[in-house]
Amino acid sequence: MSSLPDFDLSRNKSLRILEVPASSISCKSSDGSPDPASRFLKHVLSTITSTAFFEIIVLYWDCDFRGVTWHTGQPHFRELPQAVRTEEASRNHRRFEVLREMHKVRDFQLVLSATVPGCMGEYLMRMLEEAVAEEKAKKGFDDFFPEPLVLYNAQRTRPGG
């Protein structure tokens, strides 16, 4: 087995935050073996020695949300069929599972950050909060893996941009 020798954050003594795109933590091995993303992130976490480290931010972009399409520069939200919603819920649950596993390696504050254009922020924030609420209903959070913070980081374009 590879020992992942090259990726080592042990020398970075001022590291505070690790940010990970949400899309990258939901991939699943086709052969049913442990998730490679989970293995990678757990390895990275285990190499961190910085005392300032306290936060992992999972970055959500608009492309991470099903049911959002762009037409002539404007977002359109469509109601998802039940099957797709179930699939989404399952994907979210898998993400939380990966993060829970990571939490066992090292303690951190989990933050879910929706980094999306301002016009769709409210809708996507609600979707994220619903995902957290669903996980909470499944008793996915406890004292060892507390409920994450949900943030909305509006992307706005200046005039002329």
Added chain:
Amino acid sequence: MPPKKTPTSSLSGAHAVYFLSPHLTTITATGIELLTKRVWYRTLARVRRICSGGVSPETSRTHSSPATRLPQEIVAIIIAYLTFDTRSLRACTLTCYSWYIAAVPHLHHTLSISTDPWGQGFQWPDPIRYMHMLGLLPLVKKFQVRGGSFIRVGLSPKLFNCRILRQFLALSNVQELDLEQLDIPDFVPRIQRYFGHFSHTVRSLALREPRGSRRQIIYFIGLFQHLQDLKLIYDRAELQEEPADDLTLIPPFSPPLGGWLTVMHFTRVGLLKDMIDLFGGIRFRYMHLLDVDGMPLLLDACTKTLEIVVLDPTDPRGEQISFPCKLRPTISQLCPPCLTLIYHGTSRSGY
């Protein structure tokens, strides 16, 4: 024999009336009437003011709006709330001169030009010409040049003539420079002539698909002596071997490079190592790395300064450093997130 034309002022009243045509007489009469009315209404207003207790004309109903008398600092705070709202900013510029002064830098903060003749948006060099004519170029803080998607029409000296260059040099306060398909080899002999005026002001540089050898790219980065943030996005790496004469290219400055580093799909071997060597180290505090040659090198170079790192477990080059063979993600698992991330990044998210 027609009467000789003489200045009216030198004539007596009788002579003046004699020489004036009926048309001029009408105009004079109208003028006198208007003057009389003006004197009458002013006198009436003065009488009313005296009768109402002597209120000054500044506070009477003919005064300007209180909005125009706000301190400039307060106006600036109000306008700052509208930074991203073009329509409101435009409305503010019509309020009065002080509001115009506060709003106009936000309106012209970003100038984005396309060099692709079939591309969308403003075409090179029209916006530069128009903004120069109106004296607005010094207000531009962020300057973006977009190249062609299908036909590669990057920024090169061919796009400049004497007049355009003179107008381009009026971009004197640019802090963020974002250049796509920059043709560095074509610029190199006289690159300072084109980009030297950005040297003191630019703090953030983004190079997308830059053309040139790695030494030329580093030389270009070294033009900006106060550069903090650097983005290197998508490298085609056309050169198989580095030209030998490139070694004579010594960057004029060693920028501090202490802000954000974003490197995506930039796989040119040795570029980052050379950059660290030539600049005597880097001190980035934030790193977003995806598909980069020399990722461990970058992390090691910023051991004392790095605070935030963005990692992508589906990094195509991650297989070299992270995944045992049997656990490698398949191509279908790798590509969609990466491609969508970059696609949305270049179009909207500011990467």
